[in-house]
Amino acid sequence: MAPRDTASQPPERSIQDTRLRRLWLLNLPALFWLMLFAAGPLAIMLVYSFLEAGDYGGVEWVFSTQGWFEVFFSRDIFTGDVGIAEAHLSIFWRSLWLAGLTTLICLVLGFPTAWFIATRPPEQRNLWLFLVTIPFWTNLLIRTFAMLEWIRNQGLINSALMGLGLTEAPIQMLYTDGAILAGMAYVYFPLMVLPLYAALERLDFRLIEAAYDLYARRTAVLWRVILPLVRPGLVAGCILVFVPALGAYVTPRILGGGKNMMLGNLIELQFGQGRNWPLGAALSIALLALVMAALLIYVRAAQRAARDG
Amino acid sequence: MASFDVRRQRGFTTIALIAFVALYAPLVTLVAYSFNAGATLGVWEGFSWRWYQAAWQNERVQDATLRSLIVAVFAAAFATLIAVMAALGTTRTGPYRGRTAVYALINQPLMVPEIVTGTALLIAFAGVKQATGYQGLGYLIAAHTAFCIPFAYLPIRARLEGLDATLETAAADLYAPPWAAFRRVTLPLMAPGILAGAMLAFVISLDDVVITELVKTAGQDTLPTYMLGQLRRQITPEINAISTVLLGVSALIVTLFFVLTRKRA
Numbered sequence: 001m002a003p004r005d006t007a008s009q010p011p012e013r014s015i016q017d018t019r020l021r022r023l024w025l026l027n028l029p030a031l032f033w034l035m036l037f038a039a040g041p042l043a044i045m046l047v048y049s050f051l052e053a054g055d056y057g058g059v060e061w062v063f064s065t066q067g068w069f070e071v072f073f074s075r076d077i078f079t080g081d082v083g084i085a086e087a088h089l090s091i092f093w094r095s096l097w098l099a100g101l102t103t104l105i106c107l108v109l110g111f112p113t114a115w116f117i118a119t120r121p122p123e124q125r126n127l128w129l130f131l132v133t134i135p136f137w138t139n140l141l142i143r144t145f146a147m148l149e150w151i152r153n154q155g156l157i158n159s160a161l162m163g164l165g166l167t168e169a170p171i172q173m174l175y176t177d178g179a180i181l182a183g184m185a186y187v188y189f190p191l192m193v194l195p196l197y198a199a200l201e202r203l204d205f206r207l208i209e210a211a212y213d214l215y216a217r218r219t220a221v222l223w224r225v226i227l228p229l230v231r232p233g234l235v236a237g238c239i240l241v242f243v244p245a246l247g248a249y250v251t252p253r254i255l256g257g258g259k260n261m262m263l264g265n266l267i268e269l270q271f272g273q274g275r276n277w278p279l280g281a282a283l284s285i286a287l288l289a290l291v292m293a294a295l296l297i298y299v300r301a302a303q304r305a306a307r308d309g
Numbered sequence: 310m311a312s313f314d315v316r317r318q319r320g321f322t323t324i325a326l327i328a329f330v331a332l333y334a335p336l337v338t339l340v341a342y343s344f345n346a347g348a349t350l351g352v353w354e355g356f357s358w359r360w361y362q363a364a365w366q367n368e369r370v371q372d373a374t375l376r377s378l379i380v381a382v383f384a385a386a387f388a389t390l391i392a393v394m395a396a397l398g399t400t401r402t403g404p405y406r407g408r409t410a411v412y413a414l415i416n417q418p419l420m421v422p423e424i425v426t427g428t429a430l431l432i433a434f435a436g437v438k439q440a441t442g443y444q445g446l447g448y449l450i451a452a453h454t455a456f457c458i459p460f461a462y463l464p465i466r467a468r469l470e471g472l473d474a475t476l477e478t479a480a481a482d483l484y485a486p487p488w489a490a491f492r493r494v495t496l497p498l499m500a501p502g503i504l505a506g507a508m509l510a511f512v513i514s515l516d517d518v519v520i521t522e523l524v525k526t527a528g529q530d531t532l533p534t535y536m537l538g539q540l541r542r543q544i545t546p547e548i549n550a551i552s553t554v555l556l557g558v559s560a561l562i563v564t565l566f567f568v569l570t571r572k573r574a
Contacts, residue, residue, distance in 0.1 A: 026398030027411050029391045030458060034414050037455035041429035042421070048432050058435065109328045112318070116325030119316040130567060135332055137563040139516040141533050142552045145540060146335035149342070149350060149549075156338060159351030189332065208315040247422025249519050254540055264424040264519075271428055271523070281432065284425045291422055 042288070049281035057275040067278025071286060088266065088283075095263040096290075098180055098252075099245035103192075105185040106241045107234075110192035117193070118200035129197065136190035144251050147183045148174070151255070175257035183255040184245050191240040199233025232305045239298040243291050263287050340556065343549035360550040370551065373535040377515055380446060380531060384453035385461070385511040391454070392461035392506055393499070400469040401477075418456040426456065427523035434524060444526045452524050453514040460513045461506035464570060468502025505569045508562045516559065
C-alpha cells in the first residue's frame with residue numbers, strides 16, 4: 001500500500017497516482033487481442049495485396065502489383081491489350097450508388113419515424129424506441145430472409161397478386177437491384193432512426209414555434225431551423241447506414257443473386273472460386289479506404305458541430 | 310392558432326406508422342409460417358410444430374447449434390473479461406497519452422466492414438493453419454472474441470462512467486486494500502453493466518454470419534452459416550423455425566439488456 005502518513009503530499013494523491021499508473025496495464029489484454037485478431041490481420045492483408053497469386057489460392061512470396069493493377073485494369077487474354085476493368089468499376093459504382101440510395105430511403109422514412117417517436121409523451125417513447133431496437137438486434141440474415149419470403153417468385157407478394165388474378169406469372173422481383181435496395185433499406189433502417197431520435201429528443205420545440213411566429217414557412221422551418229439543429233444526428237444516421245451498406249455481403253448475396261454483385265460479394269469471390277487472393281486483398285483495402293473516407297467526413301462534421309456549439 | 314402544434318408535421322405520423330408496419334410485417338410472416346402445417350408460403354394449412362420437429366431432429370442443425378453455442382459462450386466470456394479490464398483501464402484513470410488510440414483500437418471492429426475483417430482473418434489464419442496444422446474451433450472463438458470486445462466494452466464503460474468515483478476513494482480511506490475496494494465496492498456496482506455487456510457480446514457472436522463464413526474450416530457450420538447455405542438451395546419452413554428460435558433468443562436477451570441498463574435514467 002502507498003504510504004499514507006507522508007505530510008508533504010495529500011494521501012489520496014499518492015494512492016491515486018500509483019493506482020493510475022498500474023490501471024493503465026488493464027488495457028493490455030484488449031490491445032493484445034485486437035492487435036492479433038483485428039488490426040494485425042489488416043496489415044497482413046495489405047502485404048498480401050502486393051504479392052503474386054498462387055495457382056490454387058494463397059500467394060507466392062514474390063512482390064507484385066498485379067493485384068492492384070487488376071482492381072482497375074484488365075488485360076485481354078488473347079491480344080494482351082490493357083483496358084479498364086469495367087466489371088470491377090461497375091461493381092464499385094453500383095455499391096456506392098446502392099449504398100447512397102439506401103441511405104436516402106432510410107433518411108426519408110427514418111426522419112418522420114424518429115420525429116414521431118420524439119413527439120410521443122415521454123412515457124410512451126421508450127416503447128416505440130424498443131420496437132425499433134428489437135429488429136436492430138435481430139440477426140441480419142434472418143431479416144434478409146424475412147424480406148426474401150415476401151419478394152421471391154413463390155413469395156407472399158406474388159402469391160397474393162396471382163391469387164387475386166392480377167398477374168398470370170410471378171413478377172420477378174428477386175435478383176434485381178430493387179430487391180437489394182429494399183432489403184438494405186429494411187435491415188439498416190433502425191441505424192438511421194436511433195441517432196436521429198437522439199438528436200430530435202433534445203430539440204427545443206420552442207425554437208420552431210419562434211420560427212413560425214416570425215412567419216417562416218413550413219419548408220423554411222424544416223431547412224433553416226430543424227435540419228441545422230439535428231445535423232449531428234442526421235450525419236451520424238447517414239454514416240451508420242452508408243458504411244455497412246457499402247460493405248454489405250449477406251443482403252446482396254441473398255436478394256441480388258450472382259449477377260447483381262456488390263463489393264463485398266466481389267471480394268468474397270476472389271477468396272472462393274476466383275482464387276485470386278492478391279486481387280481480393282487489394283479490393284478489401286480499397287473498400288476499407290472508402291469506408292474510412294466516409295468516417296472522416298463524419299468526424300469532421302462532428303468536430304464542426306462541437307465547435308459551433 | 311390555438312390548436313396549432315409544431316410537433317405535428319403533416320404526414321409524419323402516417324409515414325412512421327407505415328415504417329413500423331413494414332418493419333414488422335416480414336418478421337411476423339416469417340414467424341407465422343414456421344407454424345404452418347404445409348410447406349407453401351401464402352397457403353395456411355393449419356397450426357403445426359412439424360418444422361420445429363424437423364429442425365430439432367436434423368443432425369446438421371443440432372451440430373451447428375451446439376457449435377454456435379460453444380463459440381458464443383467462449384467468445385462472450387473472453388470478450389467480457391477483456392472488456393471489464395479495458396473499461397477500468399480507460400475510465401478509472403485520468404487522461405493519459407494514447408488513450409484516444411486505445412479507444413480507436415477497441416472500436417475498430419465496429420468501423421471496419423465485416424467482409425474486410427473476415428478476409429483479413431482468412432489470410433492470417435491460413436498461414437497459422439498451415440504452420441500448426443490446427444483446424445479446431447479456436448479460430449472462430451478468437452475472431453468472435455475480437456469483434457465482441459467493443460459490444461461488451463460500451464455498456465460496461467457507460468456504467469463505470471455513471472458511478473461515483475468517490476465511493477472507491479471512501480473505501481480506500483477506510484483502509485480497504487485496492488483489491489478489496491474493487492471486489493467489495495466497484496465490482497458489485499459494475500455488475501449490471503458487465504451482465505449487459507456479456508449478453509450483447511453473446512447475441513453478436515450468435516448472429517455473426519460473414520466473419521464466421523470466411524474463417525470457418527470446411528464442415529464447421531454455425532447456425533447462421535448453415536442457414537445461409539440452405540437459402541441457396543431449397544427453402545423449407547424448417548429455416549423459418551430455426552429463425553424464429555434465434556429471433557426469440559435475441560429479443561429475450563435485448564429485453565433483459567434494456568431492463569438492466571435503464572436504471573440509470
